[in-house]
Amino acid sequence: MGVSFGGRKNKGSAAERELLKMFWDNGWGGLRCAGSGSTRHPAPDILVSNRKRTIAFEIKATKDKSKYFPNQEIDDLRRFAGNFGAHPMIAIKFGNIGWRFINVDDLKKTDKSYAANTKLAETKGLTFKELLNL
Amino acid sequence: MGVSFGGRKNKGSAAERELLKMFWDNGWGGLRCAGSGSTRHPAPDILVSNRKRTIAFEIKATKDKSKYFPNQEIDDLRRFAGNFGAHPMIAIKFGNIGWRFINVDDLKKTDKSYAANTKLAETKGLTFKELLNL
Numbered sequence: 094m095g096v097s098f099g100g101r102k103n104k105g106s107a108a109e110r111e112l113l114k115m116f117w118d119n120g121w122g123g124l125r126c127a128g129s130g131s132t133r134h135p136a137p138d139i140l141v142s143n144r145k146r147t148i149a150f151e152i153k154a155t156k157d158k159s160k161y162f163p164n165q166e167i168d169d170l171r172r173f174a175g176n177f178g179a180h181p182m183i184a185i186k187f188g189n190i191g192w193r194f195i196n197v198d199d200l201k202k203t204d205k206s207y208a209a210n211t212k213l214a215e216t217k218g219l220t221f222k223e224l225l226n227l
Numbered sequence: 228m229g230v231s232f233g234g235r236k237n238k239g240s241a242a243e244r245e246l247l248k249m250f251w252d253n254g255w256g257g258l259r260c261a262g263s264g265s266t267r268h269p270a271p272d273i274l275v276s277n278r279k280r281t282i283a284f285e286i287k288a289t290k291d292k293s294k295y296f297p298n299q300e301i302d303d304l305r306r307f308a309g310n311f312g313a314h315p316m317i318a319i320k321f322g323n324i325g326w327r328f329i330n331v332d333d334l335k336k337t338d339k340s341y342a343a344n345t346k347l348a349e350t351k352g353l354t355f356k357e358l359l360n361l
Contacts, residue, residue: 117268122310124270125261134251136258140274144312147276176256178278 108154108186109138116141119225135169140179146227149179150194154186159210167197167207185218187211193218242288242320243272250275253359269303274313280361283313284328288320293344301331301341319352321345327352 109125116123123141137149151170153160162183174181183195193214200207209218219227243259250257257275271283285304287294296317308315317329327348334341343352353361 113268117310120310122307122312124268124274124307127259127261134247134258140258142281142311142313144310147281147312173256173258176251176254176278177276178256178281179276 105138105152105154108184109152111186112150112152112184112192113139113141115221135173137170137173137179137181140177142179147177147179149174149177149181150184151182152184152186156188158187158189159208160185161203161206161208162200163206167200170197183209185209185214187214190215192221194221194224195219239272239286239288242318243286245320246284246286246318246326247273247275249355269307271304271307271313271315274311276313281311281313283308283311283315284318285316286318286320290322292321292323293342294319295337295340295342296334297340301334304331317343319343319348321348324349326355328355328358329353 106125113123113125121141121143123139125139126136128136138152139150141148141150149170151162151166153162170181173179181197183197183200184192185195186192190211195209195214195218197207199213199217200209201213202208240259247257247259255275255277257273259273260270262270272286273284275282275284283304285296285300287296304315307313315331317331317334318326319329320326324345329343329348329352331341333347333351334343335347
């Protein structure tokens with residue numbers, strides 16, 4: 094399934110569905126979360142597990158070379174992961190290099206947000222294959 | 228938060244939110260799943276964990292004394308739980324006895340569905356406190 098770079102919301106949902114399918118196709122289980130961002134409890138975009146490792150993701154798809162995550166988004170992801178018992182990560186599908194998976198601790202901290210660009214993604218991020226084989 | 232016995236969909240969502248809040252209030256983490264029933268991948272209504280135990284729930288709220296779960300719904304719950312690594316359970320809020328939590332293996336099998344009534348819920352089901360203290 095391709096990721097449309099049209100409407101912001103559709104783009105996000107398509108990327109979430111695409112990534113979820115990749116995990117199911119590799120024997121993991123997972124789900125998209127309802128009302129992420131609109132409930133009083135923190136929730137990631139998708140949550141996946143293979144019975145041994147559980148990962149909570151915030152997901153972005155972008156044509157740009159860098160992407161920003163507001164502090165609140167990363168704080169919520171950490172809080173959810175802490176209570177649930179999941180590893181908090183960012184999944185970004187860049188237009189040029191494709192999917193990269195980055196530990197939240199490896200994001201670059203700015204004043205009001207966390208940032209990842211393609212350079213950081215290629216040095217500290219994992220490909221999907223690397224992520225599965227951790 | 229009370230569970231309205233009005234529209235079927237609202238009733239379900241209100242019960243899901245109520246139960247999710249109960250888990251967060253007790254130090255668990257959890258989330259409501261998007262598009263449960265409308266995606267190609269199975270998904271429970273809510274998924275919760277306290278870092279040691281992970282439970283995937285199908286949720287109902289009913290004024291009736293019994294409730295039926297189509298075979299497909301329980302099969303999907305089992306499939307999700309198997310891949311993700313969660314314990315598959317049913318949560319029913321009965322009008323008279325309140326919340327009860329039932330292992331899917333304890334549901335009564337009929338031809339096209341699984342069933343639970345208040346008697347089964349009181350004999351084989353757990354209260355919320357019992358569930359937390361397992």
